[in-house]
Amino acid sequence: MSVHDANRLREQIATLGKSLFDRGLTMGSSGNISVRLDDGGWLMTPTNACLGRLDPARISRLDRDGRLLDGDAPTKESFLHRAMYDERPQSGAIVHLHSTHSVAVSCLPDIDPCDCIPPLTAYYVMRVGRLPLVPYHIPGDPALGDAVRGLAGKHSVVLLANHGPVVAGKNLEAAVYATEELEETAKLYLLLRGHNPRGLTPEQVAELEARFPRD
Ligand SMILES: O=C(CO)COP(=O)(O)O
Numbered sequence: 001m002s003v004h005d006a007n008r009l010r011e012q013i014a015t016l017g018k019s020l021f022d023r024g025l026t027m028g029s030s031g032n033i034s035v036r037l038d039d040g041g042w043l044m045t046p047t048n049a050c051l052g053r054l055d056p057a058r059i060s061r062l063d064r065d066g067r068l069l070d071g072d073a074p075t076k077e078s079f080l081h082r083a084m085y086d087e088r089p090q091s092g093a094i095v096h097l098h099s100t101h102s103v104a105v106s107c108l109p110d111i112d113p114c115d116c117i118p119p120l121t122a123y124y125v126m127r128v129g130r131l132p133l134v135p136y137h138i139p140g141d142p143a144l145g146d147a148v149r150g151l152a153g154k155h156s157v158v159l160l161a162n163h164g165p166v167v168a169g170k171n172l173e174a175a176v177y178a179t180e181e182l183e184e185t186a187k188l189y190l191l192l193r194g195h196n197p198r199g200l201t202p203e204q205v206a207e208l209e210a211r212f213p214r215d
């Protein structure tokens with residue numbers, strides 16, 4: 001990958017990070033973003049950085065073993081990102097946010113831990129699919145990496161209990177789209193609780209999965 005391409009990815013992380021932050025999809029210095037590089041390494045947002053005010057030049061660049069090559073120290077969730085990439089060779093980017101409605105769902109006592117949100121809409125099925133819950137861990141716990149390993153092969157999106165979503169995509173734009181779709185569907189799910197909503201049928205879900213396979 002040329003320096004020009006790596007710089008373009010740094011700019012894209014900063015631009016999309018600001019877009020997510022400006023729309024209130026994550027607050028303060030919460031959340032982190034990473035992109036896989038051609039050499040097997042990664043760009044990751046620095047720890048304690050605000051996604052709304054990233055300096056592209058200070059974004060952390062790690063080698064394939066996770067060693068910092070340049071930029072500020074990486075997110076404390078770098079273990080989590082790397083575990084997800086290990087299981088998903090098809091994924092080129094990961095977004096983790098503390099998006100309010102998704103976090104709210106992650107705190108509910110009665111959700112199905114294998115499938116936290118029912119298939120309410122077509123785009124939710126197309127972008128997210130079945131959403132498993134990862135048991136609570138303290139942020140930055142390396143054990144969180146091990147906890148997602150078992151799930152990430154089958155699921156591009158997982159929900160960390162009492163914390164927030166982790167979303168992989170084939171590229172950063174795809175990961176951001178899936179994050180947005182999850183947050184809006186979490187909002188719909190909360191709006192509809194107690195209303196006995198009519199979700200998509202298994203046949204409708206199967207048709208979407210055949211026509212619009214997720215990566
Ligand atoms: O969301 C976060 C932890 O889960 C933010 O952590 P970092 O600031 O280390 O990226």
Ligand SMILES: [Zn+2]
Binds near residue numbers: 030031164
């Ligand atoms: Zn977090």
